[in-house]
Amino acid sequence: MLYVRRANERGSVNLGWLESNHSFSFGQYYDPKYMGVSVLRVINDDWVKPGAGFDTHGHRDMEIITYMLEGALKHKDSMGNEFTVCAGEVQRMSAGSGITHSEFNASDSEPVHLLQIWIQPKARGIAPGYQQARIRQSGALTPLVTPDGVDGSVTMHQDASLSRLVLGAGESIQLSSRGGPAYLHLISGELQAGGLNLTDGDAVAIAADTALTLTADSQTQALWFELPATH
Template sequence: MDYIRLADSRGRANFGWLDSRHTFSFGHYHDAQHMGISALRVINDDRVRGGAGFDTHGHRDMEIISYVLEGALQHKDSTGNEFNIPAGDVQLMSAGSGILHSEYNASRTDTVHFLQIWIQPNVRGVKPGYQQATIQQMDKLTPLVTPDGRDGTLSIRQDATLSRLELRAGESIELPVGDRSGYLHMLSGQAQSGQQSLHSGDGVGLVHSHALHLQAKTDLQALWFDLPAQAV
């Protein structure tokens, strides 16, 4: 591994209604050592209290993924989409030439916990789009987002694949990278990669290494990003 980002070292923003941990530089948090991996620019680990959320605001030329861990999000945007996103669902909003949207906690009382992920597209100024799906785990590594939307996955405007990884305690996996880049974000459980122990919220990136070997110490779930060698 070439990059290690431990959960406790992430940037933090707490506004009362929102408690967020930033894997990479975002908003008022800036660290030149943590600017992203390849086209992956943002992983924000967000907890939003009941009845609160992000008011209507705009984006352009960014692929924005929401992955809900607990609770549900309520999405509205300027193209007419209005959906609830329950835990386990994956949502992809392609901002393209420009879109306005809001994201609110669907509950008035319970906290919603989700990841906000931004990936730079490889095309700009195109028509905005919205996709959402419930994708069942089919193997240790199950694709959620792919460049071609194969097998019911969401289609992203980038040569990148986002997969959900699930391992039982004692299981292991080799995640090949080759001449590309990769990033693993731990959602739950514990793992070992070489001499590095990994826990919920930790991340490791590969930009020169050819593969990541992961050994599960407990049952675990993680997100694995297969990324181009550099952002295009």
């Protein structure tokens, strides 16, 4: 195991309209011990107040993934896309050679809860792109974002994959990192992971070619990242 990332040790920001916890260094939060894992650079756990959001801003050369947990988010970008991303859906925006976009809470009364994830692409300057999908859980581990769109997953420009893990109380699974490191981010529930107790927002990073046995103490949802060895 590379390290354990406890939820209460993450960087945090409260801007009034936005409350966010940063698993890795981001914006004004900097910790040289937590700069990301392989090509995984950002996991921000965001709560956005009703009617508020991110004004139009730009990105380049990043695969930006949004996984919606609660509420709905209005998305608008310079490619002409205007969509609402709802709870349970996953969105991937390839910033590539350059894109601008805005994101706002679609509700005037309910907050939005989301995970924003940034992954470095294999190549710089690619054409910007967009995908959005609601992917039904199939078994304990279901691909959400992959290089080749396996099993109906959203695609990304990187040799990495993001899957959703769902376990019921008492269920177990063994996950293995193949060729590169892996990262498990617990969204909700309680897990035993390699002798460690994990709760909401906790995470573990493991080295390449390592097995991790997980047992759920309650209904659990997590994200599992398989990452390349070099970048």
